[in-house]
């Protein structure tokens with residue numbers, strides 16, 4: 095039990111979180127107390143606003159303060175839940191979620207609060223450049239997108255739609271999982287397994303043994319599917335897996351028809367359409383784009399179309415080269431298999447070959463020197479900061495003149511109690527009210543292999559790129575000059591532009607000049623040899639034409655599906671897919687292919703009418719990086735300009751205008767086309783060499 099006079103470390107939000115002092119029993123009291131206090135403060139603010147004249151300083155800043163207060167309490171909990179999970183923490187975390195969700199929903203639908211924001215927005219000086227104007231604009235937009243403006247009957251309908259959508263979007267994903275769980279493939283003839291990696295075989299043998307059957311039982315999951323279509327020499331086995339994969343949760347699935355998503359997809363699209371029409375949009379695509387950097391649905395379609403036209407010749411070349419290599423025309427279940435063989439034979443550079451050159455400390459020091467070379471900033475370790483695990487370090491980011499900008503907790507090794515993947519998260523947001531500055535702090539988390547007794551932690555090149563990517567996000571968060579948390583750092587940045595700083599920074603991890611700086615064999619200290627650098631570069635663009643067209647097929651399908659939906663014609667999914675394939679596919683697909691039925695990215699939520707964002711951000715990042723290719727990788731003026739125009743502005747400025755301020759012109763797809771090796775003249779000749 096918590097002693098009455100013990101200070102709850104979660105409520106001590108002045109300094110950095112005291113991670114090692116936080117116990118599960120602190121969580122609920124801290125969260126409930128903060129929500130209660132916030133609700134009371136909110137009422138006071140609203141009462142005051144009703145009786146006097148509310149303005150940005152006397153009303154909006156206190157509201158920002160409330161949001162930051164709750165964030166400072168909840169953020170360490172959510173972070174520990176992700177990196178140092180225990181059953182007790184998970185329990186208390188889950189018990190808090192409904193209270194937080196309730197608090198936020200009530201805020202988002204609070205009419206009086208909405209009117210206060212509107213009133214302040216109506217009176218604010220529109221020429222203010224500190225972010226206040228956008229802060230108000232985004233807050234009002236979010237209220238309106240949550241339906242606060244609707245008449246009562248419409249509001250009721252809107253709520254019912256949102257509820258139903260939540261339910262059937264989850265059902266869509268569940269059907270995909272259930273249809274996968276239902277399927278299996280039993281093999282007893284060992285000859286059929288040639289080419290398969292041992293990890294997959296061991297699992298399949300164990301699954302068969304568990305069912306007391308002979309041989310191997312393959313289940314339908316991502317690793318098994320990928321391994322079989324990439325490596326199985328047996329063409330029938332590949333074809334069988336291919337069919338199971340592309341028919342998941344569909345009418346052509348070999349397994350249970352109960353998991354067919356056809357009707358759910360229609361209903362999802364119909365409800366999204368109805369809900370966004372209630373809000374005054376033309377439909378879901380327009381609703382999605384209204385909150386993004388892209389200015390219209392037409393612009394997105396045009397962008398994807400243009401990228402498709404530019405990439406198509408390269409994809410055709412990729413196909414030609416692949417079929418020449420295979421010696422025949424290829425069926426859908428052959429493509430990954432021959433592609434992998436070709437890659438291994440011509441362009442491969444294995445992880446094991448590269449790892450010894452990328453000991454973690456060397457990579458980190460190299461990465462810090464890149465940051466220093468660009469921005470003159472020093473990343474310096476700080477010893478006395480409280481952390482949650484002995485693997486974690488805290489670094490300060492320091493300006494050339496000694497000013498500390500902020501800090502970052504770096505937690506890089508995989509542990510059983512840690513969520514997989516890599517991410518940057520905000521620990522503390524930059525905030526300056528009444529001259530008092532709260533410096534930003536980030537979390538940078540990866541899942542690399544820890545050191546062993548005989549060798550340091552050695553990274554693959556993929557992992558090096560991941561580290562650069564997350565550092566790109568970290569710099570975006572830390573270098574912000576914005577004083578208001580809700581538009582500082584990555585906050586308020588439209589979703590299709592938020593990956594610009596991260597993908598931009600990834601590019602550095604591919605440059606020979608940087609590769610020699612961040613590598614050093616862990617035994618000999620020798621930098622990455624030139625021959626390996628060349629191979630690495632070649633592997634980066636291998637089959638980029640085919641990959642680009644595949645991504646464009648998904649993105650075009652997504653945007654057109656949401657843009658062209660009408661209640662009269664319905665979703666027209668098969669027709670639409672056929673049209674898009676005729677335009678972008680270089681290989682024909684099987685008539686039973688129903689990939690959309692398992693496209694959880696868009697039907698499950700998240701990326702709906704937003705799948706194009708991947709490519710959109712890649713174009714921005716490649717184009718921004720090309721300014722450095724033109725002027726020198728470490729051109730200080732260019733780096734300053736990137737910092738000032740992009741990294742420092744948070745959500746205070748239109749990102750399209752900010753990009754023009756940096757680049758002197760709007761974004762152009764040329765740089766990506768070149769970087770991805772999509773210029774046909776750059777393609778390797780189709781004749782084997």
Ligand SMILES: [Zn+2]
Pocket residue numbers: 563567593596
């Ligand atoms: Zn990212």
